[in-house]
Amino acid sequence: MVVDSQLMSFFTAGSLVVIGIFAALFLDNLIKKIIGLAFLADGVNLFIITMGYKPGGIVYIFLPDMVVSNFAQTASYPLPFALVLTNIVIGASTLAVILGLVIILNKRHGSLSASKILRDKGE
Amino acid sequence: MNANALIAVMVILPIASALFLNLLHKKDRTIKILAIITAIVIPIIPLLTPYGSHFFGGYVPLAQNATLAQGLPSLITGTQLFQFHPGVMYVFTSAQQLMVFVLGLITFFAIFTFLNETKRPSGVYAFLMFMGTASVSAILLSDDIFNIFVFFEIAALAQVGIIVASGIKNNYETALKYILLGNIAGPLLLLGIVILLGVTGNVNVTDMIFTFKQGYVDPNSPVILMALALIAFGWLYASGLPPFHTIKSAVYSKALPHGAALLQAFSVFTLVAIGIIILRLFSYNPFTNIAIIGISVIAMILGITMAIVQTDYKRILGYLAVGELGYIGIGLGLGTAFGITAGLFQAVNEAIITSFLFIGFGTVLYKTRTSNTRKLGGMMYVNPKVALLVLLAGLAMAGVPPLNAFQSKLMLIQAAIQSGLPELGIIMILLSIVTFMTFMKAFYTIYMRPKPKELEILDNKIPRSTVISLVALLIICIILGLFPQIATNSLQTLAAGLV
Amino acid sequence: MIEYILMITTVLGAIIALMQRDLLKAAILTGIPGISIAFLFQFLLAPDVALTQAIVGSAIVPVFIALTVLKTRRTEEKSK
Amino acid sequence: MSFYDIILKRIRKIQEKAEEEEPITNVTASAMLTAELTLIASVLVAVVMVRLIHPVLMIIMIAAVLIIALMAMPIMPRLRREQNDDLNNMMFYVVVALGIIVALFYWGNLNV
Numbered sequence: 001m002v003v004d005s006q007l008m009s010f011f012t013a014g015s016l017v018v019i020g021i022f023a024a025l026f027l028d029n030l031i032k033k034i035i036g037l038a039f040l041a042d043g044v045n046l047f048i049i050t051m052g053y054k055p056g057g058i059v060y061i062f063l064p065d066m067v068v069s070n071f072a073q074t075a076s077y078p079l080p081f082a083l084v085l086t087n088i089v090i091g092a093s094t095l096a097v098i099l100g101l102v103i104i105l106n107k108r109h110g111s112l113s114a115s116k117i118l119r120d121k122g123e
Numbered sequence: 124m125n126a127n128a129l130i131a132v133m134v135i136l137p138i139a140s141a142l143f144l145n146l147l148h149k150k151d152r153t154i155k156i157l158a159i160i161t162a163i164v165i166p167i168i169p170l171l172t173p174y175g176s177h178f179f180g181g182y183v184p185l186a187q188n189a190t191l192a193q194g195l196p197s198l199i200t201g202t203q204l205f206q207f208h209p210g211v212m213y214v215f216t217s218a219q220q221l222m223v224f225v226l227g228l229i230t231f232f233a234i235f236t237f238l239n240e241t242k243r244p245s246g247v248y249a250f251l252m253f254m255g256t257a258s259v260s261a262i263l264l265s266d267d268i269f270n271i272f273v274f275f276e277i278a279a280l281a282q283v284g285i286i287v288a289s290g291i292k293n294n295y296e297t298a299l300k301y302i303l304l305g306n307i308a309g310p311l312l313l314l315g316i317v318i319l320l321g322v323t324g325n326v327n328v329t330d331m332i333f334t335f336k337q338g339y340v341d342p343n344s345p346v347i348l349m350a351l352a353l354i355a356f357g358w359l360y361a362s363g364l365p366p367f368h369t370i371k372s373a374v375y376s377k378a379l380p381h382g383a384a385l386l387q388a389f390s391v392f393t394l395v396a397i398g399i400i401i402l403r404l405f406s407y408n409p410f411t412n413i414a415i416i417g418i419s420v421i422a423m424i425l426g427i428t429m430a431i432v433q434t435d436y437k438r439i440l441g442y443l444a445v446g447e448l449g450y451i452g453i454g455l456g457l458g459t460a461f462g463i464t465a466g467l468f469q470a471v472n473e474a475i476i477t478s479f480l481f482i483g484f485g486t487v488l489y490k491t492r493t494s495n496t497r498k499l500g501g502m503m504y505v506n507p508k509v510a511l512l513v514l515l516a517g518l519a520m521a522g523v524p525p526l527n528a529f530q531s532k533l534m535l536i537q538a539a540i541q542s543g544l545p546e547l548g549i550i551m552i553l554l555s556i557v558t559f560m561t562f563m564k565a566f567y568t569i570y571m572r573p574k575p576k577e578l579e580i581l582d583n584k585i586p587r588s589t590v591i592s593l594v595a596l597l598i599i600c601i602i603l604g605l606f607p608q609i610a611t612n613s614l615q616t617l618a619a620g621l622v
Numbered sequence: 623m624i625e626y627i628l629m630i631t632t633v634l635g636a637i638i639a640l641m642q643r644d645l646l647k648a649a650i651l652t653g654i655p656g657i658s659i660a661f662l663f664q665f666l667l668a669p670d671v672a673l674t675q676a677i678v679g680s681a682i683v684p685v686f687i688a689l690t691v692l693k694t695r696r697t698e699e700k701s702k
Numbered sequence: 703m704s705f706y707d708i709i710l711k712r713i714r715k716i717q718e719k720a721e722e723e724e725p726i727t728n729v730t731a732s733a734m735l736t737a738e739l740t741l742i743a744s745v746l747v748a749v750v751m752v753r754l755i756h757p758v759l760m761i762i763m764i765a766a767v768l769i770i771a772l773m774a775m776p777i778m779p780r781l782r783r784e785q786n787d788d789l790n791n792m793m794f795y796v797v798v799a800l801g802i803i804v805a806l807f808y809w810g811n812l813n814v
Binding site for chain 2: 021024033044047048079083086087094097102118
């Protein structure tokens with residue numbers, strides 16, 4: 001391959017982060033904003049996983065027939081993966097809270113537009 | 124193994140109690156008893172705990188584990204691998220002791236007033252308060268930067284819950300704004316943390332500093348600067364410095380008074396905890412201190428000038444609380460041991476005084492159900508004792524001599540002059556005076572001017588527990604004002620270690 | 623080669639999901655980048671994370687958002 | 703007409719335009735005036751710290767800040783309108799601040 005796949009993965013993560021921030025900033029619909037924020041979190045997760053990746057390496061699961069020194073040299077770095085697992089769960093629970101708030105606000109205002117329901121109330 | 128189990132209890136007890144309270148939904152008496160017992164125990168634990176560090180799961184560094192270290196090849200014992208911390212580590216020194224104690228104290232007063240001011244206390248609200256306390260204690264104690272991120276997210280969710288539970292008009296909107304902004308700041312903070320992880324191969328702050336000092340990593344590489352910037356951004360969100368000062372003051376004004384008292388304590392201690400980590404990691408870079416001072420000056424100016432032009436007294440207090448955060452930031456940013464001690468002392472004082480003010484002004488909300496200063500007046504005749512207590516709280520915030528903020532502000536000004544920046548001292552004095560003026564304007568319109576005809580004062584008596592909490596907070600203010608050594612002695616060691 | 627296709631579907635899927643006017647479609651299309659990222663995790667030697675992401679990213683998140691859309695309103699209102 | 707009156711008049715004019723629904727009392731106008739003066743005074747004192755970089759630059763910057771402050775006199779009503787509770791507005795400032803922070807840290811490491 002001409003282009004390094006790890007580098008391309010970093011770029012994918014970066015573009016997901018940029019898409020997420022763009023959506024949160026410029027799209028007015030709350031659902032779209034939330035989808036954008038989910039992409040932002042996905043992008044960060046992908047970034048972390050890509051960082052732990054080792055080109056030409058093996059999965060970090062130690063099987064009985066492996067040689068320790070060989071495993072230590074070729075396995076990918078497992079600490080970032082543990083962080084991502086935590087972050088996925090945190091992201092999903094935060095998403096649920098946000099969506100609950102959106103449902104309540106839609107019931108009150110009958111709208112999903114951020115510029116209508118989340119504007120300055122002048123207090 | 125020097126695993127000190129009581130350190131972990133400081134975080135686990137509030138979480139366990141919170142989860143249990145959540146189960147008891149409709150049993151008012153049990154909730155009251157359990158909540159008050161937990162609230163009493165939380166500030167006591169840090170006083171009983173001996174200093175030291177706790178390793179979760181018993182994963183001590185190999186260097187401290189004699190049985191495991193025996194017979195290891197020199198490949199491991201000869202390198203830094205031998206020193207690294209394999210598990211989550213909590214560090215508990217005298218500074219953490221003081222700060223966790225003050226946080227526990229404020230939680231106690233918040234729970235105490237909450238249980239007596241509400242007719243049917245809900246277990247869920249107490250759950251959120253304890254959850255927030257647990258996460259902020261963990262942020263203060265933890266030496267593991269990813270652990271801090273996890274508790275940062277939990278604290279944000281708990282804060283959102285406290286706003287949602289308040290039932291004040293438009294609280295859902297503010298909660299949604301806060302959590303949406305948090306969803307930008309949180310992942311970016313995590314990005315900063317994992318960049319550091321990728322560069323140093325570690326999430327433990329002590330180990331990261333070790334790798335920087337030993338020269339395994341070039342600390343001036345642009346990647347690390349990116350991490351520093353992203354962590355600083357997450358720090359701004361957690362503590363409510365600009366550009367997050369508008370949302371943070373809105374958050375304070377949309378919570379019930381005891382909730383707001385607790386929320387500002389969370390912000391103050393998160394600011395201190397993450398600020399200390401930034402200083403520990405990046406103090407080799409002289410621009411870090413300049414950036415912290417710059418942000419703090421902007422926070423002070425914007426917070427206090429915005430406080431003057433507000434008409435809702437909870438919003439005034441919210442902006443004043445944000446403005447006062449700037450003093451702490453200046454103390455941390457000065458970078459001298461004396462300056463950092465002064466900043467930490469100011470943090471402790473501010474957490475106490477602002478809860479004092481929020482709970483004190485909360486009595487007005489309790490009696491009138493309105494927080495608009497235009498509609499208020501003549502509260503002095505309704506309850507002169509509480510009015511006097513609120514006035515004393517305002518004097519404490521402005522830094523009037525026998526009270527505690529005077530000592531810390533004096534120390535801050537001295538530290539600024541010693542570091543060759545007397546202008547910061549002048550700005551601090553100027554803004555202290557304006558803070559006092561803003562407070563007096565609110566105090567005058569609420570308490571002293573004649574009562575408007577439309578204002579209805581409810582017939583409910585202010586609970587005795589609220590007055591007791593206010594008096595207790597005043598006593599703490601006076602004690603810290605007369606004997607500042609109690610606090611500064613415990614904060615000095617941490618400050619000296621940061622320089 | 624497969625990983626490059628996955629990366630392209632991730633980015634394109636994200637953009638297409640955000641371009642929909644019908645919010646239900648947008649919610650369901652959120653699953654495409656979710657599942658692509660899950661496969662990408664598998665390729666990047668993280669099988670356990672891939673399993674979690676496959677469930678959360680391709681099922682839970684789209685379903686949550688779709689349920690919210692069903693409970694609120696289906697189409698995006700015209701801004702201003 | 704003294705200088706004070708001019709400022710007061712301009713503040714009231716801007717406020718009338720901005721918030722028709724809110725009554726303008728002496729208290730709000732004087733609060734605006736206090737905030738205005740506090741803002742200018744503290745910014746001026748803060749700018750004095752530029753002396754650490756270069757004394758001449760400090761004099762130029764103080765003069766510039768003074769002139770800008772006098773030209774755009776009621777800054778506070780505008781500043782207040784910028785710092786409102788609108789989500790899109792806050793989001794904008796947050797992202798701008800992120801950009802500024804990242805840029806500043808890169809610049810600062812090269813130049814400080």
